[in-house]
Amino acid sequence: MLATSLRSDPCGLLRLEDVGRTVQLGGWVHRSRDLGGLVFIDLRDRTGLVQLACGPAWSAAETLRLAAAVGVESVVLCEGEVVAREADRVNPEMATGAVEIRVTALTVVGPAVTPALPVARGRGEKMAAEELRLRHRYLDLRRPELQDNLVLRHRLLQVTRRYLSDRGYLELETPILTKPTPEGARDYLVPSRVHPGEFYALPQSPQIYKQLFMCCGFDRYFQVARCFRDEDLRADRQPEFTQIDIEASFVEREDILALAEGLLGALWTEAGHAIPAHFDRMSYADAMEFYGCDRPDLRYGLRLRDYSSIFAGLDFAVTRSALDAGARVRGMVVPGGAAWSRKQVDELEALAKSAGAGGLLRLRHADGAYDGPLAKFLTDDARAAFGLADGDLALFVAAPDRIASPALDRVRQECARRLELIDERQQCFLVVMDFPMFEQDHVTGALTAVHHPFTAPHPADMQSFPDAPARWRALAYDVVLNGTELGGGSIRISDPAMQSRMFSLLGIGDVADQERRFGFLLEGLRAGAPPHGGIAFGFDRIAMLLSGAPSLRDVIAFPKTTAARSLFEGAPVAVPIEDLEALHLAVTGPLA
RNA sequence: GGGGGCGUAGCUCAGUUUGGUUAGAGCACUCGACUGUCACUCGAGAGGUCGCGGGUUCGAGCCCCGUCGCUCCCGCCA
Numbered sequence: 238m239l240a241t242s243l244r245s246d247p248c249g250l251l252r253l254e255d256v257g258r259t260v261q262l263g264g265w266v267h268r269s270r271d272l273g274g275l276v277f278i279d280l281r282d283r284t285g286l287v288q289l290a291c292g293p294a295w296s297a298a299e300t301l302r303l304a305a306a307v308g309v310e311s312v313v314l315c316e317g318e319v320v321a322r323e324a325d326r327v328n329p330e331m332a333t334g335a336v337e338i339r340v341t342a343l344t345v346v347g348p349a350v351t352p353a354l355p356v357a358r359g360r361g362e363k364m365a366a367e368e369l370r371l372r373h374r375y376l377d378l379r380r381p382e383l384q385d386n387l388v389l390r391h392r393l394l395q396v397t398r399r400y401l402s403d404r405g406y407l408e409l410e411t412p413i414l415t416k417p418t419p420e421g422a423r424d425y426l427v428p429s430r431v432h433p434g435e436f437y438a439l440p441q442s443p444q445i446y447k448q449l450f451m452c453c454g455f456d457r458y459f460q461v462a463r464c465f466r467d468e469d470l471r472a473d474r475q476p477e478f479t480q481i482d483i484e485a486s487f488v489e490r491e492d493i494l495a496l497a498e499g500l501l502g503a504l505w506t507e508a509g510h511a512i513p514a515h516f517d518r519m520s521y522a523d524a525m526e527f528y529g530c531d532r533p534d535l536r537y538g539l540r541l542r543d544y545s546s547i548f549a550g551l552d553f554a555v556t557r558s559a560l561d562a563g564a565r566v567r568g569m570v571v572p573g574g575a576a577w578s579r580k581q582v583d584e585l586e587a588l589a590k591s592a593g594a595g596g597l598l599r600l601r602h603a604d605g606a607y608d609g610p611l612a613k614f615l616t617d618d619a620r621a622a623f624g625l626a627d628g629d630l631a632l633f634v635a636a637p638d639r640i641a642s643p644a645l646d647r648v649r650q651e652c653a654r655r656l657e658l659i660d661e662r663q664q665c666f667l668v669v670m671d672f673p674m675f676e677q678d679h680v681t682g683a684l685t686a687v688h689h690p691f692t693a694p695h696p697a698d699m700q701s702f703p704d705a706p707a708r709w710r711a712l713a714y715d716v717v718l719n720g721t722e723l724g725g726g727s728i729r730i731s732d733p734a735m736q737s738r739m740f741s742l743l744g745i746g747d748v749a750d751q752e753r754r755f756g757f758l759l760e761g762l763r764a765g766a767p768p769h770g771g772i773a774f775g776f777d778r779i780a781m782l783l784s785g786a787p788s789l790r791d792v793i794a795f796p797k798t799t800a801a802r803s804l805f806e807g808a809p810v811a812v813p814i815e816d817l818e819a820l821h822l823a824v825t826g827p828l829a
Numbered sequence: 830g831g832g833g834g835c836g837u838a839g840c841u842c843a844g845u846u847u848g849g850u851u852a853g854a855g856c857a858c859u860c861g862a863c864u865g866u867c868a869c870u871c872g873a874g875a876g877g878u879c880g881c882g883g884g885u886u887c888g889a890g891c892c893c894c895g896u897c898g899c900u901c902c903c904g905c906c907a
Binding site for chain 1: 830835836839840841842855856857858862863864865866867868869870898899900901902903904905906907
């Protein structure tokens, strides 16, 4: 299949059954060994390595000379016969190790300068620094590890397209030059040449366009969508990233979730993993109550509990004042945690404090005795109620949930890490749903959308609490794997009046303002909108997880650094002043 | 915007604790030897703005100040 005019076979697929064939190969010199009379070259292409053997019995003197002189990473074409190696010359570590090519002709078609960083590494030899790998990306991408990652990425994309297309989903494209959105992340802006002072934005997601597709009657849509967000980076966050974006009409939440389960099943299967056909569901409220976060890692227990009623019976000042202030005392039991030193538990407390908690209360039960600041306040009833086994350590935070939950979440994760409770082979998929519709600033009381402003609230909540939107839950859902969010979505608002009310609740009360910012969505909804909803998956993150790569940069061909630069091609750059003038722009500040 | 780590030969690193002769090693590179290697082996050689700028000192890779780059985390990411 990979044969061309210049080559008959790829290097890495030659086997014993090819013995006797005359082949033409093309590839990169991975390594070479010049033994004087004999020269061996490991020739590499994206399928793997094969050994070329050059010797006076079958190679011309000029061929031998060329083979001895060619530098690593040069591109050569060669012709030769596939021969079986003698038993003691077989290399069991090579896929092609049972054969070699007796070279009869060799041409160096792409001589290479000495590479700035090694492509072929010795066993145990470290990789070059990432900065250099990014600067010389053309070399780094030659490494089999990165080639494998990008090949897997390709396969995952093909599976995605086949899976969705087979189910009637249409792959439709949306603009890259779009309208700036006032909410959410910072936009990348693109100045308009023909309209002085006006700007396009690169899309943060195709959200509004895909809802409009639903209004148009394209009732099943998907897109492998490039999205852009001008925010600071992380190992798992790039300014430009790829989403699998999905939307469908005449659906309810479970329709979308069933599709999500099927698609992720197909992707994980492609990467060689078996996963359950159905994911567990958990409410946001339960996730926060029992795990302290909205994307719990269920590979281990250490569930949180509310210990308020026990502490209510204890005359302990710290918890007393918290309870009196309306807060709760929540915590967890860590089996075996009593063996930790004072210093180790102090480190846990530091974690809790860094997450905003005032402290981390501890109660040790070891050698039949209880100790910790609480110990002398314990009643017999309380002792029994805590239910600590010998060797257990109980940890508590007495604070409002918005402080205690994130603090206990971090403590829980660190305890699991220390106790090595995490089975890396386990894949715990989970759907978290019934998110609150709004997040309320606990000082100003202002509402912001937890998901986005197009998400439909739970009808039951609107009925039960018509005047208390802060209590509404949203028809939103996230798919979580082992504590990582893979994707999320919602049932959308399809009633234009409701959408308008939603904007008002979010502080865009002025109708003219709503029309100016979101008129193109409202018009679409008014023109007859079906009930619809969807989901979007972070494709780079999925490719990272399935390839086992430690960073998003290892599954993206040309990624940005944490300062949002491309070291390879060198972007961004200053541009000539005439170019700015054509765009009606002037740069201010120290570089102007 | 804030905090931590790193920056010495083309690459990976040692040297910085306690300032002191000419800054070292492995790999890669160049030259030479070698007919069964597969991280070939052996011999020789070349290769340095110790990220950059300033300061302290008789003397700075090492100490101080600043700055740049990469990276991890917090903020941020509807």
